[in-house]
Amino acid sequence: MSYTGRCACGAVTLAIAGAPITARQCWCRQCQQIAAGGPTHNAMFATQDVTIHGDLTGHHYVAASGNTITQSFCTACGTPVMGQSDARPQFRVIRLGTLDAPHDIRPLMAIWTEDAPAWAAIDPALEQFPRQPPPPSIPEPS
Numbered sequence: 715m716s717y718t719g720r721c722a723c724g725a726v727t728l729a730i731a732g733a734p735i736t737a738r739q740c741w742c743r744q745c746q747q748i749a750a751g752g753p754t755h756n757a758m759f760a761t762q763d764v765t766i767h768g769d770l771t772g773h774h775y776v777a778a779s780g781n782t783i784t785q786s787f788c789t790a791c792g793t794p795v796m797g798q799s800d801a802r803p804q805f806r807v808i809r810l811g812t813l814d815a816p817h818d819i820r821p822l823m824a825i826w827t828e829d830a831p832a833w834a835a836i837d838p839a840l841e842q843f844p845r846q847p848p849p850p851s852i853p854e855p856s
């Protein structure tokens with residue numbers, strides 16, 4: 715399984731060698747801010763599978779969990795590219811909008827649904843979590 719991607723201006727490119735661990739829609743407030751009012755759509759990959767070229771700017775904040783989250787954007791065009799948590803450096807959360815279409819990834823769950831606005835239409839086929847779900851259980855990368 716492999717994927718390629720790019721930001722809106724092309725200054726940042728991605729190459730991913732591996733299958734996603736999971737894919738999610740996130741309605742947390744921080745995601746609504748970077749996604750213009752809707753949820754972010756994300757695929758989680760093993761860090762060692764992800765190669766990114768180009769200049770990213772990171773915004774760091776402390777989440778409700780107490781973990782420091784970094785959201786990375788293309789420095790030139792602002793496209794949200796990636797998120798990561800200092801508590802789980804083995805994962806990279808890639809924004810689905812950056813992946814070249816077509817690809818086979820679709821969200822499996824909606825998370826932080828308690829933060830979603832009243833008008834949000836969340837697909838009932840998605841597994842839903844009011845807040846953060848438990849982390850995926852995969853072997854630690856060697």
Ligand SMILES: [Zn+2]
Nearest residue numbers: 721723788791
């Ligand atoms: Zn860009």
Ligand SMILES: [Zn+2]
Nearest residue numbers: 740741742745
């Ligand atoms: Zn979020």
